[in-house]
Amino acid sequence: MISAGNKLKSVAALVALALSATVSAGVSDKDILNDQATTHDVVSNGMGLKGQRYSPLTHINTETVKDIRPVWGFSLGGEKQRGQESQPVIKDGVMYITGSYSRVFAIDVMTGDELWQYDARLPDGIMPCCDVINRGVALFGDLVIFGTLDAKLVALNKKTGKTVWKKKVEDYKAGYSITAAPIVVKGKVITGVSGGEFGVVGKVRAYDAKTGQIAWERPTVEGHMGYIWKNGKKVENGISGGEPGKTWTGDLWKSGGAAPWLGGTYDPEVDLLFFGTGNPAPWNSHLRPGDNLFSSSRLGIDPDTGKIKWHFQTTPHDGWDYDGVNEVVAFNYKSGGKTIKAAATADRNGFFYVLNRENGDFIRGFPFVDKITWAKGLDKNGRPIYNEAIRPGNPAASKDGKKGSTVVAAPSFLGGKNWMPMAYSKDTGLFYVPSNEWEMDIWNEPTAYKKGAAYLGAGFTIRSINDDYIGVLKAIDPVSGKEVWRHKNYAPLWGGVLATAGNLVFMGNPEGYLMAFDAKTGEVKYKFNTGSGIVGSPVTWDMNGEQYISILSGWGGAVPLWGGEVAKRVKDFNQGGMVWTFKLPK
Amino acid sequence: MFAALLLSSTMQARTFDEIIESNKLLVSVYRDFPPFSSIVEGQPVGIDIDIARAIAKGLGIELVLRWTTADENVEDDLRNNLWKGDFYHKKKSDLMLRIPYDKAYSQLRDDIGELVHDRVHMFAPYHTEIWQVAFNSKRLESVPTVAVFQYHDIGVEVDSVPAFYFTGAFRGTMTKHTKHFPTIALAAEAMFNQQVDAIMGMRSQVTALVANQPEHFKLASNGFPTIGRQQWDIGMAVKSENRQLSYAIGDVVTELVKSGKLKAIFERHHAHYQKPEYYQP
Numbered sequence: 102m103i104s105a106g107n108k109l110k111s112v113a114a115l116v117a118l119a120l121s122a123t124v125s126a127g128v129s130d131k132d133i134l135n136d137q138a139t140t141h142d143v144v145s146n147g148m149g150l151k152g153q154r155y156s157p158l159t160h161i162n163t164e165t166v167k168d169i170r171p172v173w174g175f176s177l178g179g180e181k182q183r184g185q186e187s188q189p190v191i192k193d194g195v196m197y198i199t200g201s202y203s204r205v206f207a208i209d210v211m212t213g214d215e216l217w218q219y220d221a222r223l224p225d226g227i228m229p230c231c232d233v234i235n236r237g238v239a240l241f242g243d244l245v246i247f248g249t250l251d252a253k254l255v256a257l258n259k260k261t262g263k264t265v266w267k268k269k270v271e272d273y274k275a276g277y278s279i280t281a282a283p284i285v286v287k288g289k290v291i292t293g294v295s296g297g298e299f300g301v302v303g304k305v306r307a308y309d310a311k312t313g314q315i316a317w318e319r320p321t322v323e324g325h326m327g328y329i330w331k332n333g334k335k336v337e338n339g340i341s342g343g344e345p346g347k348t349w350t351g352d353l354w355k356s357g358g359a360a361p362w363l364g365g366t367y368d369p370e371v372d373l374l375f376f377g378t379g380n381p382a383p384w385n386s387h388l389r390p391g392d393n394l395f396s397s398s399r400l401g402i403d404p405d406t407g408k409i410k411w412h413f414q415t416t417p418h419d420g421w422d423y424d425g426v427n428e429v430v431a432f433n434y435k436s437g438g439k440t441i442k443a444a445a446t447a448d449r450n451g452f453f454y455v456l457n458r459e460n461g462d463f464i465r466g467f468p469f470v471d472k473i474t475w476a477k478g479l480d481k482n483g484r485p486i487y488n489e490a491i492r493p494g495n496p497a498a499s500k501d502g503k504k505g506s507t508v509v510a511a512p513s514f515l516g517g518k519n520w521m522p523m524a525y526s527k528d529t530g531l532f533y534v535p536s537n538e539w540e541m542d543i544w545n546e547p548t549a550y551k552k553g554a555a556y557l558g559a560g561f562t563i564r565s566i567n568d569d570y571i572g573v574l575k576a577i578d579p580v581s582g583k584e585v586w587r588h589k590n591y592a593p594l595w596g597g598v599l600a601t602a603g604n605l606v607f608m609g610n611p612e613g614y615l616m617a618f619d620a621k622t623g624e625v626k627y628k629f630n631t632g633s634g635i636v637g638s639p640v641t642w643d644m645n646g647e648q649y650i651s652i653l654s655g656w657g658g659a660v661p662l663w664g665g666e667v668a669k670r671v672k673d674f675n676q677g678g679m680v681w682t683f684k685l686p687k
Numbered sequence: 688m689f690a691a692l693l694l695s696s697t698m699q700a701r702t703f704d705e706i707i708e709s710n711k712l713l714v715s716v717y718r719d720f721p722p723f724s725s726i727v728e729g730q731p732v733g734i735d736i737d738i739a740r741a742i743a744k745g746l747g748i749e750l751v752l753r754w755t756t757a758d759e760n761v762e763d764d765l766r767n768n769l770w771k772g773d774f775y776h777k778k779k780s781d782l783m784l785r786i787p788y789d790k791a792y793s794q795l796r797d798d799i800g801e802l803v804h805d806r807v808h809m810f811a812p813y814h815t816e817i818w819q820v821a822f823n824s825k826r827l828e829s830v831p832t833v834a835v836f837q838y839h840d841i842g843v844e845v846d847s848v849p850a851f852y853f854t855g856a857f858r859g860t861m862t863k864h865t866k867h868f869p870t871i872a873l874a875a876e877a878m879f880n881q882q883v884d885a886i887m888g889m890r891s892q893v894t895a896l897v898a899n900q901p902e903h904f905k906l907a908s909n910g911f912p913t914i915g916r917q918q919w920d921i922g923m924a925v926k927s928e929n930r931q932l933s934y935a936i937g938d939v940v941t942e943l944v945k946s947g948k949l950k951a952i953f954e955r956h957h958a959h960y961q962k963p964e965y966y967q968p
Contacts, residue, residue, distance in 0.1 A: 202775070223775055226718070226756045233774060274756065300845050300869055351854060351862045356845050356869075383846055388854040388862075497855025547915050548792050552717060552757040552764075553785040553816070554889055555916040557851050562798035665798050 128192060128240040133285055134369055140648075143191045143640045144240045146282035147522065148599070151431040152366040154524035155600045156641045160648035161685060162603030166617045166627045169650065169683045173213030177206065177655065177678035181233075184657020185678055186520070188237040188282065188597065188638040191651075195259070198653060198680060199235035199282075203249040207262060210644070213682065217262030221249045229278045230295065231659035234636075236364070236520075237282035239290055241310040246290050248279025254292060256313060266313035270294055276301060281364030285310050286374065286404045293361030293376060303360035305376050305402060317407035321378045322357035323348055323394045327407055341395065341409060348392040358382035359396040361426065363520050368431035371442060371459050373410060374402040375429035384559065386420030387495035393418055397425035399446060399454075401461055411461030415448045417484065420492045421475055421543075422514035423450040428522050431458055434530065434580055445579050447523055447534045449516025452479060455579050467582035469575060470517035470536055472566055475510045496545035496557035511540035513563040515659060519595065522638055526600035529620050531576045531585055533606045535594040538566045538573060539667065562665040571670070574598070574608055576623060586623030592670050595658050597638025599650075607650065609635025611660070611674055615652050615681065633677020650683040700769075700926035703935065706781055710748045714739040715768040715780040718754040721872065722895035722956040723785060734891070735784045737952045738813065738943070742782070745939030753780050761786060762803060769926050770806040781925065781932060788812035788922030788963070810933045811940040812920040812963040813949055818849065819893040820907040822885035823878055830885065830907035836861045842874030842883040843867060849887040852914055872896060878904065891958040898957030920963045941966070 128144050136142070137149030140158050148154050161169055177185065183201035190197050195216060196208040203221035208214065227250050238247040244256040244265055251273040256265045271277035271294050283292040289307040296303065303321035308314060317329040317338065324345025329338040345354050358381045365376035381389060381396035397416040400409050416423040429446045444458035453469040456462065463483030475492070476485035491510050515537065523534045542562045549558030565571045572590030577583070592611040599607040605626065606618040611634035617627040634656025641650050655678040661671055706712060716724035716735045724733040731752055743750035755773075758764050765783065772779045786809055795803040820841075822830050827839050836853060837860050843849040845867045853865040868874040871888035875896040878886050885907070886893065897904045911917065923940075925933050943949045944966050953960035 225773065225775065226754070227774060228756055228758060229774060350859075351865055352867055353854070356867060383850070385851065385855065388851060390859070495855055497851045542798065548789070548795055550761040550787045550789075550792065550919075551759070551847070552720065552761070553723070553787075553921055555787075555816075555848055555919050556760065557848060557915065558760060560798070 127242040130285070130287055133241070140643045142193075143189065143642050145190070146188055146237050146239065146284060146364065147366060147428070148640060150284060150286065150367040150369070152428050152522060153430055153432065154522060154598060154638070155526055157602045158641055158643055158648045159601070159603045160643070161601070161605065161641070161650065163605060163619050163626055165685055166603070166605060168685055169627065170686065171629070171681055172684050173682050175206070175208050175213045175215070175680040177201070177204070179678070182655060182676040182678040184232045184234045184636050185653040185655030186234045186236045186636050186658060187653050189640050189651045189653070189680065190238060190240055191640070191642050192240055194644070196651065196680070197238050197240065197245050197259070199237050199247055200678060201233050201235065201655070201657065203235055205238060205245060205247055205257060205262070207245070207259070208680065210649070210682070219257055219262045221251070221253075221255065223249070223251055224273065227251050227273050227278060228276055229280070231662060232657050234280055234658060236280055239283040239285045241285040241288070241290065244310065246283055246285070246310065248281065248283060248292055250278045250280070252277040252279050252294060254279070254283065254290065254308060254313065256310075268308060268313045268315070270306060281362060284365060284367060286367045289316050289404065291365060291374060291404070293364055295362035296358065296360035296379070300356045300382070301360060302357060303378055305361050305365070305374075305407065307404070307407060319402060319407035319409065321359045321361055321376070321395050321400065322354055324354040329406055338406065339408065348394045350390050353383070353389045356382055357393065357396060359398075363426040363428065366429055366431065367404065368444070368458060370431070372404065373458065374404050375431070375444060375458070376400050376402060377424070377426035377429065377446070379424040379426055380419045380422050384422065385495060385497070386418055386492065387497070391418060397423055399425060399429050399456070399461070401458070413454070413456055413461045413463065413483065415452065415454060416450050421450070421510055423448065423516065425449070426520070427518060430523065430525050430532070432525050432527070432579070436580070443579070445525070445532055447518045447532070447536070449512065449514075449518065450475070450485070451512045451517035453534070453577060453579070453582070454483060465582065469534055469577055470512055470538055472511040472538065472540065474540070493543040493559060494545055496547065496559065507542045507544040509540055509542055511566065512537070513539040513541035514561065515539065515563060515593070515663070519659070521595055521636070522597040524598040524600040524606065526620055528602055528604070529576070530578065530580070531620070532579055533598045533600055533620075534575045534577055535596065535598055535608060536573050536575055537571050537593045539563050539571050539593065540566055563663055563667045565666060565670070571667070572610065574606075574618070576620070588618060588623050588625070592674070593660055593667065595636040595660055599639040599641060601641060607639040609637065609639065609652055609654065611635065611656060611671055613654065613674070615639065629683070631677070631679060631681050632675075633679065634674045647684050647687070652681055654679045654681060700779065700929050701781060703929065703931040706932060707746070707748060711751050712743045712746060712748050712782065713751045713753055713780040714742070715753045715755045715783040717785060718756050722891065722958050734952055734956050734958060737955070738949070739784060741943055741948065742936055742939050745942070746935060753778070765804065765807050765924060769924060779926070781929070782923055782936065784923050785921055786924040788920040788965070806927055807924045808927045808930060808933055809922055809924045811937045812922040812965050813940055813944065814891070814953065815918055815920050815961040815963050817890050817918040818887060818911055818914065819890035820885055820887045820909060821875070821878070821893045821897045822905060822907055823881070824903045824905050826881070826884040830909045832909055833911065836864050836885070838864070839884040840864045840866055842877050842886045844871045844874060844888060845869060847888070848914065852911065853887070856913055891953070894959040895957045920965070
């Protein structure tokens, strides 16, 4: 029973209002840019717009972490408990989280009391592809901003939970939705969109965070016009990629897919947004010869105009559903006395890429999973050297509708790494990458139907490569490409990672444990069973001289939706929906 | 224990007796899918709407239509409408129309050897569908074979077999003449506006689309070499526990087919009707 609107728990809210009245000045651009350095709040997805998910806090460290304990738990309630992929944000004594089914909660961080709850009024007929999840909010001024399953952006008053503005980003009836956390850069809230497999064109959009007025719109498929709004007027702002048809066949660019469904990051040093894009449509790569830009790519986008400054395509002419959406994390390193302005990304396709974030140039790339079959490696420009035998066959070419032969490709389409964000520690210089070792069988499926019509489908199944584990948390040196340590996990990993200056790495697993690892060795220093699988991302902050850790627990996401052997590993995990908050005893 | 019982009873499909007692038959049809099911001037209209009405009337109960957005394939639609319910409210229907009647499909097994469709029962084929080309005879004299589409633009619906056929077969020689549209109705509009010379889609749709157009928009009678499935039967489905409902509906549909009422429904919507082999003597 989801009721629209929100409920305000007045007593608790008054306490929070009193608490925040003295310190609250609203979240500014400066607060967001300094998020990583300021330990008393978390005001952005990624704990800073670079998305490093690193905290300089050290109270909780490899020595003390064994003593942390829960201080409160908060239930998201409802009978429809589904995957909880949200990252909490914390400002002025209030935590803001999202829950499954496009819900937002404001929680008193001292007590765990609910201050308000907002339940989006979702229409019948939404078609989310992969569970009804949401990944979190953005804060700006007095607003709490998030995207809904029916593809709207909603801005709520942070004290009351009442709607301040609401904008339709796309038409949910055409298969669009939003599940990613938006980001705010220079007063603009920036979002991508999730789309069904076909007929959609990915777009990144910027809105005035205060009013919800659209500022610019950038299609992520070559050939589509971008727009910018000047004094309320929609003005053409250049065709993405210059012109249609350069890397597409026929008119397929018109419905090219490439949805930027996981949102983006931003680096103020080079003043660029970094957004990744999904796979191209249609799924059968034989129908669309060419690189199919800008599908399965990373884009460097000007935050003021929405112009694409650079692109790097991880999987040109994708045939395996290797979305290129995974987060781009800006970091600097020294090489020959020079500071290299780099960015790293761990792709679904199994390769870890280090790029020059000023221009998108390839610096280096290497596998971060043990088994990659679809490509033999990367060339000097970072382009994959295909193993053509591992490209799924063309169902249209099969002789009179016979089932084609099976191709075994690794990684599986859920990726060497999926949406779950990695962390980067400037202390160790390592990336902590939540990865999965699995492969897939793909075959042509002529006995298929779509909307009353015969159809040529493809069959997929995902299999684990090893008996004893699928998930692997890996500590990876982005400069040498070497793996420093690994921690194996029986079920596939689906939650984000946090690194701290306390020489710790935090992560949750689908078995339900929040775990802390020694950042240098991978030794497990702490684990706590939260009661349901973890697919959310942990955060840490301090208040009143004490360091806190919070994470959402609640099993779901895309993994349990897929059948076959992987489903067997996870079928007994129970649903849930809790926020757990930890600290050291006084 | 009590809670568990309650939960399991709500998870099950309504029994035949419960359906009759409630005096309502919940039937899922596709949204925006003429000539089968769509809303015109606020009223549900179409072949499947008329069939659903006739079935409810045959059972002596009221019809409640539930409109569903087509998912990526029929397997997803069966899940969303019959055995699991929709994403949000978990509402389920008693019956879904426009489901293939195909033994290979109903007996399909998944990668671990389990039946894919064991939660539903597919029955009561009500018509036979094939692929069909319509063309503008002022732009193109005739369509003896599909080879003419190496020279003439043809409109198809995105992500359909016609789209795969013209972009994938014949070594891609027709790719640049294949124009993709969100629906076959929009492709037909493009043909009427001289933007493409022909369209290809399901016969029911194509015949209905050209029915009231000038004479120079003609139906072709060409074959489709290497297309795989040349024709298929369309029926309906209920949840697998609901065999009793399927028998009752099956009797109604058999009568509709044999009496010629089903053909009349198709003709009313200007769509060509072909009786499934199931009913041939």
